[in-house]
Amino acid sequence: MMMASTDHSFLDLTDKETREKLSQWDRRADAMAPLTEKQTDSILDIRAAAETLPIPAELPIEDLCSLTSRSLRSPFTTTVPASTEDVLLKGFQMLDLENERIETAQQFFSWFSKLQTQMDQDEGAKHRKTRDHLNCYQEQCDAILSDVNAALEHLDSLQKQYLFVSNKTGTLHEACEQLLKEQSELVDLAESIQQKLSYFNELENLNTKLNSPTLSVNSEGFIPMLSKLDDCIEYVSSHPNFKDYPVYLAKFKQCLSKAMHFMKTHTVNTMQNLTNQLTKRDPLGLANADNAFTLYYVKFRAAAPKVRTLIEQIEQRSERIPEYHQLLEEIHQCYLDQREQLLSPSITSTITDLTSQNNKDHCALVRSGCAFMVHVCQDEHQLYNEFFSKPTPRLDELLEKLCLSLYDVLRPLIIHVIHLETLSELCGILKNEMLEDHVHNNAGQLGAFDAVVKQMLEDVQERLVYRTHIYIQTDIIGYNPAPGDLAYPEKLEMMEVGLSDVAVFSESPLDTNVKYSALQKPKMTLKELQSATAEIGVSVHRTTLSHTLHRAGLYGRVARKKRHVGESPNIWKKVLWSDETKIELFGHQGKRNVWVKPNTLHHPKNTIPTVKHGGVSSMLWGCFLSAGTRKPVRIEGMMDDAKYREILEGKPNNDPKHTVKASFEWFKGKHLNQLIKLNAVTVFLQASGVGGSPEIKEHYIDSKKDVDRHLKFSCEQFIQQQTHLFVGNLEEFLTKVSALKTMAIQGGPTYNLSQQPWAQPAKINDIVMATYRVMKSKLPSTLQSMSLYLANRDTEFILFKPVRNNIQQVFQRLHALLQEEYSGEDLQIIACPSMEQMNLLLSVNK
Structure with a gap:
C-alpha cells in the first residue's frame, strides 16, 4: 500500500516539479540525497571516463544540439545519419507509430499524453508486479511465522510434560534407592545378627569336640578349633552389655581350660617320657659323659617337632590371653626341669673328671672347664630355640646354676694358687679367651656364663693382688743378691762349661721303632704309641717317647692337634x-x-x-x-x-693366644707404691667383701718403645766400636786419601799417592797386616762374647751383620784405591787380602 501511494504521488508531479526535485538531490547545501565522498569520487571517475567515450551513433540529431561544447570535447568523431527523416522514421517504428500521422499539435499532445500514459503504465506494471511478488512473499512468511509460533507452543507444552514426567521419575528413583538402602541395611542387620549368634551357637560344637574321646592335639582340626575358641572368647569379652554375657564367658573359659589342659598334658608327657627313657639308659648319668651329652641333645632335638606346632600356637596367644601366658611359663618350667634333671649329674661328673685329669695344671683345668661350659650353654640355647621362639630369663637362671657347679670346684683351687705366673695366665684365660673371644662374640647365648666368669675373674684378680703384695714384700723389697748372682761373665762361662757336659744319646732300636710307628700313622697320639710299645713288651714313659719323637723332628703327638691330618688339599687353600x-x-x-x-x-x-x-x-x-x-x-x-x-x-x-691383652695392668708405673701399701689384713677384708676392691687407675706408659730406643742406641754404639776395632787403621788411611784428593780437586797441588811417606806400599802393607791380625785374634772372642751374652744365633747374626758389612765396604774401597793408584809390583808388596779371603774370615758367624 505504501508503494502504491508512492506511485500515485510520483504520477501527480509535473515534469517541472520533477526536474526541480531531482535537482535538489545533489545540491551543495541541504541536499536531499547527499552523496558520500566515496560515491562522489565514483561519479567523478565515471565522468572522467565518459569524456573519453565516443558519442553513441543512435543519438538523435536534436540531442546533438543540446550537448554543450564541453561535452563535445571528444577526440573522436561521430557519424551523423544521412537524413533526419530516417532517424525519425526509425524512432516511429520503434514506437509503433509508423502507420499514424501527427499533423497537428493537438494530435502530438494527444499522442504524447497517450505515450506518457503508456509509459507510465509500463513503468507501473513493473512495480505492481514486484509488489505482487512481495505480497506473495509476505503471505508466505506470515504462514511460516504462524507455523513457527504453533510449533513453539507445542514445544512448550512438550517441555512442561517432560518436566512433569522427569519430576515423577526422579521421585520414583529416589523412592527405589531408599527402598534398596533399607533392604541393604536389613540384610546387613540380619548378617550381623547371624554372625553374633554364630559365636554363641559355636559353644555347643566346641563342647562336643572337646568332650570327644577321639580328640587329639595333633589332629588337623585342633588348631582351627583353638582359633575359633579364641575368637568367641574375644567377642564375648568385648560385649559385656549382652544379657547372658557372664554365663557364656564362663562356658567359653571352661572350654579354653580343657583345650589348654590337653596341650599341657601332651607337651609335659612328651618331655617327661623322653627324660625317663634317657634316665633308664644311664641312671646316674656318669657313663661316658661326652656320649651322654650328645644323646641328650639329639633325643630332645628329635622330639622338638612333636610339640613345636603347639608351642608356637601358645606363644602367639600368650601376649593377648593371660591363660596362654601362664601355660607357656609352665611349659618353660617343665622343659627346664627336665633338662636340669639330665644335665646336672653329667656336668658334675665331667667337671670331676676334668679336675682329676688337670689336678696340677690349673690353667688347663680352667680353660677346659670354661670351654666345656661354653659348649653346654651354646647347645642349650640352640636346643631351646628348637622348642621355643620366645626367650625366657629362666633359661639363663638354669645355665647360671649349672655354671656355678664349675665355679664351686674352681674357686677353692684358685684361692690356694701361689704362683704369680699361674694367676696372671688365669686372668688372661678368663678375660681374653673367655670374655672377649667367646662372651663378647656371643653375648646372647653366654649371658649366664658371663656372670660366672666375671665372678671367677674377680676372685683370681683379688688373689693375684694379694700374692703380688706378698711377692713385693718378700722378693723385691727384701731381696738380697748373693755374690754369684752378680758374677758376670763368670756365671755365663760356668753355664757354658755345664752345658758342654750334657750327655748325648745315640739312637737306639727303640728310637727307630718309635719313629717308624709315628711316621706310618701320623694320627697316632702319645697314649696310643705308649700302648703300642707296651704290646711288644717294652714299657716306656710318655716323657721318653716325647723326647724320642722330638729328636726325630716329630712334634704335636696330641689328639686335638691331629684332627686335620689327611684332609683334602683344597681345605688348606682356605686357611x-x-x-x-x-x-x-x-x-x-x-x-x-x-x-x-x-x-x-x-x-x-x-x-x-x-x-x-x-x-x-x-x-x-x-x-x-x-x-x-x-x-x-x-x-x-x-x-x-x-x-x-x-x-x-x-x-x-686360628690361634686364640694372639688376641690376649696384657695381663699385668695392675703393675704399671706409679701404682706399684699403692700395691706395696696393701697388707694381708686389707686383702682379706677386700676378699671377704667388707672393704671393697682397691681402686686402681690406669696410666699407660709404653716402656717397650723406650727400651727399644735405648737398645737401638746401644746396638749402633756396639757396631761402631767393633768396626773401629777391626778396621779403624784402614778407615784413617782412607780418610787421609780422601782429604788429599779433595784438595787436588779444589785447586791445590797434585801429589802422587805412592810417593807420600805415609802411603808407600810398605806402610800400607803394615796397616793391612795389622788389621788382618786384629781380625783373626779379636773376631773369635767377639763372636764368643756375643754367643755367651745373647745365646741366640739369629740375634747374633742380626747384630753382627752390620759389622761384617762395614768391614767388607772398607776393604772394597781399599781394593778400588789400590787398583787405581798403585802398580802391580806395589800391589804385591802391599799383599792386601782378597775379598774372598775376607768373606771366608767373616763367615764363621754364619
Whole structure:
C-alpha cells in the first residue's frame, strides 16, 4: 500500500516539479540525497571516463544540439545519419507509430499524453508486479511465522510434560534407592545378627569336640578349633552389655581350660617320657659323659617337632590371653626341669673328671672347664630355640646354676694358687679367651656364663693382688743378691762349661721303632704309641717317647692337634696361618735341660743368668697362605685385639693366644707404691667383701718403645766400636786419601799417592797386616762374647751383620784405591787380602 501511494504521488508531479526535485538531490547545501565522498569520487571517475567515450551513433540529431561544447570535447568523431527523416522514421517504428500521422499539435499532445500514459503504465506494471511478488512473499512468511509460533507452543507444552514426567521419575528413583538402602541395611542387620549368634551357637560344637574321646592335639582340626575358641572368647569379652554375657564367658573359659589342659598334658608327657627313657639308659648319668651329652641333645632335638606346632600356637596367644601366658611359663618350667634333671649329674661328673685329669695344671683345668661350659650353654640355647621362639630369663637362671657347679670346684683351687705366673695366665684365660673371644662374640647365648666368669675373674684378680703384695714384700723389697748372682761373665762361662757336659744319646732300636710307628700313622697320639710299645713288651714313659719323637723332628703327638691330618688339599687353600715370634736381644727365656747332682739344683753352674725385667726383645708378626707369604710386621707397643685386627686387615686366625691383652695392668708405673701399701689384713677384708676392691687407675706408659730406643742406641754404639776395632787403621788411611784428593780437586797441588811417606806400599802393607791380625785374634772372642751374652744365633747374626758389612765396604774401597793408584809390583808388596779371603774370615758367624 505504501508503494502504491508512492506511485500515485510520483504520477501527480509535473515534469517541472520533477526536474526541480531531482535537482535538489545533489545540491551543495541541504541536499536531499547527499552523496558520500566515496560515491562522489565514483561519479567523478565515471565522468572522467565518459569524456573519453565516443558519442553513441543512435543519438538523435536534436540531442546533438543540446550537448554543450564541453561535452563535445571528444577526440573522436561521430557519424551523423544521412537524413533526419530516417532517424525519425526509425524512432516511429520503434514506437509503433509508423502507420499514424501527427499533423497537428493537438494530435502530438494527444499522442504524447497517450505515450506518457503508456509509459507510465509500463513503468507501473513493473512495480505492481514486484509488489505482487512481495505480497506473495509476505503471505508466505506470515504462514511460516504462524507455523513457527504453533510449533513453539507445542514445544512448550512438550517441555512442561517432560518436566512433569522427569519430576515423577526422579521421585520414583529416589523412592527405589531408599527402598534398596533399607533392604541393604536389613540384610546387613540380619548378617550381623547371624554372625553374633554364630559365636554363641559355636559353644555347643566346641563342647562336643572337646568332650570327644577321639580328640587329639595333633589332629588337623585342633588348631582351627583353638582359633575359633579364641575368637568367641574375644567377642564375648568385648560385649559385656549382652544379657547372658557372664554365663557364656564362663562356658567359653571352661572350654579354653580343657583345650589348654590337653596341650599341657601332651607337651609335659612328651618331655617327661623322653627324660625317663634317657634316665633308664644311664641312671646316674656318669657313663661316658661326652656320649651322654650328645644323646641328650639329639633325643630332645628329635622330639622338638612333636610339640613345636603347639608351642608356637601358645606363644602367639600368650601376649593377648593371660591363660596362654601362664601355660607357656609352665611349659618353660617343665622343659627346664627336665633338662636340669639330665644335665646336672653329667656336668658334675665331667667337671670331676676334668679336675682329676688337670689336678696340677690349673690353667688347663680352667680353660677346659670354661670351654666345656661354653659348649653346654651354646647347645642349650640352640636346643631351646628348637622348642621355643620366645626367650625366657629362666633359661639363663638354669645355665647360671649349672655354671656355678664349675665355679664351686674352681674357686677353692684358685684361692690356694701361689704362683704369680699361674694367676696372671688365669686372668688372661678368663678375660681374653673367655670374655672377649667367646662372651663378647656371643653375648646372647653366654649371658649366664658371663656372670660366672666375671665372678671367677674377680676372685683370681683379688688373689693375684694379694700374692703380688706378698711377692713385693718378700722378693723385691727384701731381696738380697748373693755374690754369684752378680758374677758376670763368670756365671755365663760356668753355664757354658755345664752345658758342654750334657750327655748325648745315640739312637737306639727303640728310637727307630718309635719313629717308624709315628711316621706310618701320623694320627697316632702319645697314649696310643705308649700302648703300642707296651704290646711288644717294652714299657716306656710318655716323657721318653716325647723326647724320642722330638729328636726325630716329630712334634704335636696330641689328639686335638691331629684332627686335620689327611684332609683334602683344597681345605688348606682356605686357611691363613699366622704367628708371631719374640726375638730376645739379650738373654734367652727358653728352657734348657742339664744334668745335675742331688742338692746342686741352685748352684751357679746349674742356673741360667737372666736380665732384670725380662731383658729386651722385639715382636714380629707374619702370615702365609697357599698363594704366598706376607711381609712380616713389627709390633709396636702392647699387642691387643684392636691392633691385631688392624694388622690382620680382616683375616681370620686360628690361634686364640694372639688376641690376649696384657695381663699385668695392675703393675704399671706409679701404682706399684699403692700395691706395696696393701697388707694381708686389707686383702682379706677386700676378699671377704667388707672393704671393697682397691681402686686402681690406669696410666699407660709404653716402656717397650723406650727400651727399644735405648737398645737401638746401644746396638749402633756396639757396631761402631767393633768396626773401629777391626778396621779403624784402614778407615784413617782412607780418610787421609780422601782429604788429599779433595784438595787436588779444589785447586791445590797434585801429589802422587805412592810417593807420600805415609802411603808407600810398605806402610800400607803394615796397616793391612795389622788389621788382618786384629781380625783373626779379636773376631773369635767377639763372636764368643756375643754367643755367651745373647745365646741366640739369629740375634747374633742380626747384630753382627752390620759389622761384617762395614768391614767388607772398607776393604772394597781399599781394593778400588789400590787398583787405581798403585802398580802391580806395589800391589804385591802391599799383599792386601782378597775379598774372598775376607768373606771366608767373616763367615764363621754364619
